[in-house]
Amino acid sequence: MSFAPALRAEWIKIRTLRSLLWGLLAVLAATVAFSALAGLDNSDDPEFDPLFSTFFGVSFGQIAAITFGAQAVSAEYQGGALRVSLSAVPDRGRWFLAKTVAIGGPALIVGLVTGVAGLVVGTSVLGSRANGLTWAEELRGVVGCAIYLALMALFAAGLAAVLRSGVATLSILIPFLLIVSFVVGGASGTVADFLPDKAGQTVLHETSGGALGPWSGLAVTALWTAAALGAGAWCVRRRDA
Amino acid sequence: MTSIDVQDLTKEYGSKRAVDRLTFSVLPGRVTGFLGPNGAGKSTTMRLVLGLDRPTSGTATVGGRAYATLDEPLRKVGALLDAGAAHGSRTARDHLRALAATNRISERRVDDVLEETGLTSVARRRVKTYSLGMRQRLGIAAALLGDPPVVLLDEPSNGLDPEGIIWIRELLRRLAREGRTVLVSSHLMNETASFADQLVVLGRGRLLADMPMREFIHARVQPRVRVRSTDGGALASLFAEHGIEAVEGEDGRWTALDARLEDIGRLTSAAGLPILELAAEEGTLEQAYLDLTATETEFAAVPTQPQEA
Numbered sequence: 001m002s003f004a005p006a007l008r009a010e011w012i013k014i015r016t017l018r019s020l021l022w023g024l025l026a027v028l029a030a031t032v033a034f035s036a037l038a039g040l041d042n043s044d045d046p047e048f049d050p051l052f053s054t055f056f057g058v059s060f061g062q063i064a065a066i067t068f069g070a071q072a073v074s075a076e077y078q079g080g081a082l083r084v085s086l087s088a089v090p091d092r093g094r095w096f097l098a099k100t101v102a103i104g105g106p107a108l109i110v111g112l113v114t115g116v117a118g119l120v121v122g123t124s125v126l127g128s129r130a131n132g133l134t135w136a137e138e139l140r141g142v143v144g145c146a147i148y149l150a151l152m153a154l155f156a157a158g159l160a161a162v163l164r165s166g167v168a169t170l171s172i173l174i175p176f177l178l179i180v181s182f183v184v185g186g187a188s189g190t191v192a193d194f195l196p197d198k199a200g201q202t203v204l205h206e207t208s209g210g211a212l213g214p215w216s217g218l219a220v221t222a223l224w225t226a227a228a229l230g231a232g233a234w235c236v237r238r239r240d241a
Numbered sequence: 242m243t244s245i246d247v248q249d250l251t252k253e254y255g256s257k258r259a260v261d262r263l264t265f266s267v268l269p270g271r272v273t274g275f276l277g278p279n280g281a282g283k284s285t286t287m288r289l290v291l292g293l294d295r296p297t298s299g300t301a302t303v304g305g306r307a308y309a310t311l312d313e314p315l316r317k318v319g320a321l322l323d324a325g326a327a328h329g330s331r332t333a334r335d336h337l338r339a340l341a342a343t344n345r346i347s348e349r350r351v352d353d354v355l356e357e358t359g360l361t362s363v364a365r366r367r368v369k370t371y372s373l374g375m376r377q378r379l380g381i382a383a384a385l386l387g388d389p390p391v392v393l394l395d396e397p398s399n400g401l402d403p404e405g406i407i408w409i410r411e412l413l414r415r416l417a418r419e420g421r422t423v424l425v426s427s428h429l430m431n432e433t434a435s436f437a438d439q440l441v442v443l444g445r446g447r448l449l450a451d452m453p454m455r456e457f458i459h460a461r462v463q464p465r466v467r468v469r470s471t472d473g474g475a476l477a478s479l480f481a482e483h484g485i486e487a488v489e490g491e492d493g494r495w496t497a498l499d500a501r502l503e504d505i506g507r508l509t510s511a512a513g514l515p516i517l518e519l520a521a522e523e524g525t526l527e528q529a530y531l532d533l534t535a536t537e538t539e540f541a542a543v544p545t546q547p548q549e550a
Contacts, residue, residue, distance in 0.1 A: 009342035016335035017328065080323030084383065087291050087320055088343040090309040240294040 003098065006089045010102035014072055023068035024106060027149060028114045031061030035118045039125030050130045051141050051206040054122030058145055058204060059177075061114060062152045062197065065107060066173050067166075069153035072103045073232070074166030082241050092237045096161070100154060100229060107153035111146030118145060137206055140214060144203030147218060151225045155196060158228030162235050193217075196224035243304040243317070243390040243422055244268050245290055250299035252285055252446075259285045261446035262299070267424045267439075269390070272417045274437030274454065275426035276530065282446040283426040284322070287393050291320055303391055315344040315387035321380040321394045329369030333360055333379050336368065340383055354382040359408070373400030381409070391422040398432055410436045430527035440526075442533065449533055454526065461532040462524025463499040468509065469518040470495075479512050496522070 014020050034057030076082040076099075089095040119142055123130040160169040177197055192198055193210035200221030203214040212220060245267040252260040260282040267273045275283050288294040290301040292309035303311070303318050311317050327336040337351045355364045358378040368376065377400055384392055394413075398406050413436045416423050424441075427433045433440075440457050442450040450457055470476045473493035480487040480497060485505075487497045497505055502521040509516055 005343050005345050009339045012335065012339040012342055013328075013331075016331050016339065018330060075328055078328065079325030081326050081328060083288070083291075083293050083322050084326045084340065085343075086293055087308075087318075087322075088315050088340055090292050090311065090314055240288070 003094060006094055006098035007101055009088070010098045011105075013075075014102050014106065017072075017075065020068055020072055023064055023071065024110045026064035027061045027068065027107075027110050028117060030064050031055075031057035031114045031145075031149075032117050032121050033057060034060045035122040036125050039122055042129070048129070049206050050123075050126055050133050051137055052201075052204050053126060054130065054133075055115075055118055055141055055145055055204040056122075057118060058114075058148065058201065059197075062149060062177065063174060065111075065149045065153040066156035066177070067170060068107065069103050069156035070160040070166045070169040070173070073099065073157045073160035074164070074169065077160075077164040086241050093233060096233045096236045100157065103157050104150050104154050108146055108150040111149035112142065114149065115142035115145035118142075133206070141204055144200075144214060144218060148200045148203060148221065151200060151218075151221050152197070155221075155225040155228045158225065158230070158232035161232030162228070164235075194220055196221050199224075245391060245393075245422060245424060246300075246302045246305070247286065247290065248300045248302075250286065250289060250301055251297045252282075252289055252294060253297045259446050260289065260296075263443070263446070263448050264299075265441050265448055265451045267422055267441070269422040270417060270420050271438035272413050272423045272425060272436050273439040273441055274433040275424055275441050275443070276428070276430075276433060277426075277443035277449075278428060278534075280445075281443040283443055284395055285446075286443070287320065287322060287395055287424075287426065290393065291318070291322075313344040313387070315340070315346065315389065317387070317389050318391045318393065319384035319387060319389040320392070321377075321384045321397055323395075324373060324376040324380050324399065327368045327376065327379055327383075330367055332365050332367055333371070333382075334364040336379065337383060337386060341386055344387055346387055350386060350388070354385045357385065358382040374402055374405050377401055378405070381412070389421070392416055392424070394423075394425045396426055396428075398427065398429065406432065430525070430530055434526035442530070444534065458524045458526055458529040461529035464501055464524065465522040466497045466500045466502050466505045467518065467520045467522055468495050468497060468505055468516065469493060470509065471515045471517065475512070475514055476509070479508060479514065483508060494518070 035054055038053050038056035076085055086092060086095060119138055123133070156169055156173055159173065160166055163169050193212055199212055199217040202208040202210065202212050202217030208214060208217065247263050247265050250260055250263040251258065263286060277283050285294065289296050290303065290308060292307060308314060308318065327333065334351060334355065337354065338348060341348065341351050355361050358381055360375065360378055360382060363375065368379065371379065377397060381394065381397060384394060398409050401409060413423055413425060417438070425436070434454065437454050440450060440452060440454050468476065469492065476495055485497050485500055487495050489495055502519070506519055
């Protein structure tokens with residue numbers, strides 16, 4: 001049995017659930033809207049970072065991204081859906097990989113669209129204050145935004161497979177992203193730099209103050225995501241369905 | 242031959258043994274009723290056959306192979322485990338399309354099984370608008386999707402209306418006639434009696450019986466004969482004379498216990514008694530099942546032995 005049919009099935013499952021499609025749309029809407037709002041604030045902050053102002057909304061868009069990732073997995077843990085899925089694709093590793101690709105692919109594409117839209121809206125709101133941004137920085141922001149959002153969706157997906165619940169996953173991740181990161185994350189140059197969201201978001205800054213650069217920061221987030229997916233895959237393979 | 246073979250199968254959840262050294266085979270061409278009270282291990286056994294739960298020991302195979310090693314398994318085994326398995330916000334058709342895609346089953350087949358289960362008119366409605374009976378039909382449609390030679394259904398008549406119950410009975414009979422292997426769990430005796438050829442009975446995870454249904458009933462329920470005469474008193478003395486145990490019912494109707502129609506007919510005829518009614522009373526599956534579980538309860542009333550670790 002090859003991989004393509006399993007992937008096709010998982011993709012059908014995602015695009016036939018309206019709540020998941022709304023979740024993807026919310027990634028775009030929240031990111032662009034909050035980036036625009038951030039750009040309107042033209043107080044003279046000495047640490048003003050035009051690139052991060054442009055992608056400021058990602059902090060909110062990622063909430064939609066993790067909701068999408070968590071729900072796409074947790075739908076399998078309702079009413080014995082997983083038993084149907086695994087009796088159709090008994091190779092659990094293959095099944096979980098198909099699920100992962102079906103979540104990560106759309107999240108990456110939506111992330112890319114979000115990045116482009118965020119850049120266009122963000123820089124036009126900033127006007128002359130965005131003049132310092134180079135082409136390379138803007139491209140890095142767009143690509144980084146896409147990868148970051150996809151990684152966060154997958155991070156949530158892996159966690160949801162461990163916890164077998166979307167509610168449990170989101171009630172851990174959302175407070176974590178909204179509170180822990182905002183509070184602890186204020187201090188740079190600490191261990192907080194290595195938190196999954198803080199590390200990855202360095203790619204959205206023009207200058208990174210902490211220990212991580214833009215791509216090494218994103219790599220740290222990728223490691224977190226890989227760990228969550230690995231744990232999820234292990235649970236799916238080991239547990240009775 | 243596509244049979245289901247369960248060999249020395251054991252499943253423990255913590256210290257509780259849900260399935261206890263179970264060995265039986267389910268053969269093609271007949272409907273096997275899978276009986277037992279709730280918690281007897283029927284559903285667990287089905288999950289073990291489908292490779293969804295890992296056995297503590299023993300094996301379960303379909304056509305000689307472990308389910309998990311089957312290529313495109315929906316084409317070999319169809320199963321209904323939970324009626325609530327389809328996501329409420331998805332339409333029935335989309336649920337089946339996703340399932341069909343996993344095993345490269347055509348969309349035409351999706352429409353066929355929707356038609357077969359009577360769901361065509363509601364196929365594009367979301368599953369959360371369905372009644373329990375409609376969800377059962379959707380689960381059965383999913384089981385039939387790959388046109389499999391082996392079908393496992395866990396309590397398929399749950400929530401079905403009378404028309405649905407007749408439909409499922411005829412479906413099961415037809416699947417068996419087509420030479421498929423059909424295992425159907427239930428805790429409803431009359432329902433099972435209406436479609437099963439063979440019985441596998443579980444109690445507390447152990448195998449209590451595995452035999453043809455007729456044989457099961459005959460072995461456990463004494464045959465009775467119902468007889469009514471114009472002269473009830475003469476009938477009573479005739480029974481007493483021949484040492485036949487009998488009880489009197491309403492309208493002077495007598496029931497001879499542990500008796501055969503031929504014997505009673507011959508006796509009354511020889512005695513010249515005018516007979517108004519003479520009929521054999523078939524034992525029911527329910528009686529046979531209760532007889533079996535009664536002996537089992539006695540057995541279990543003995544102080545329980547320490548569980549093996």
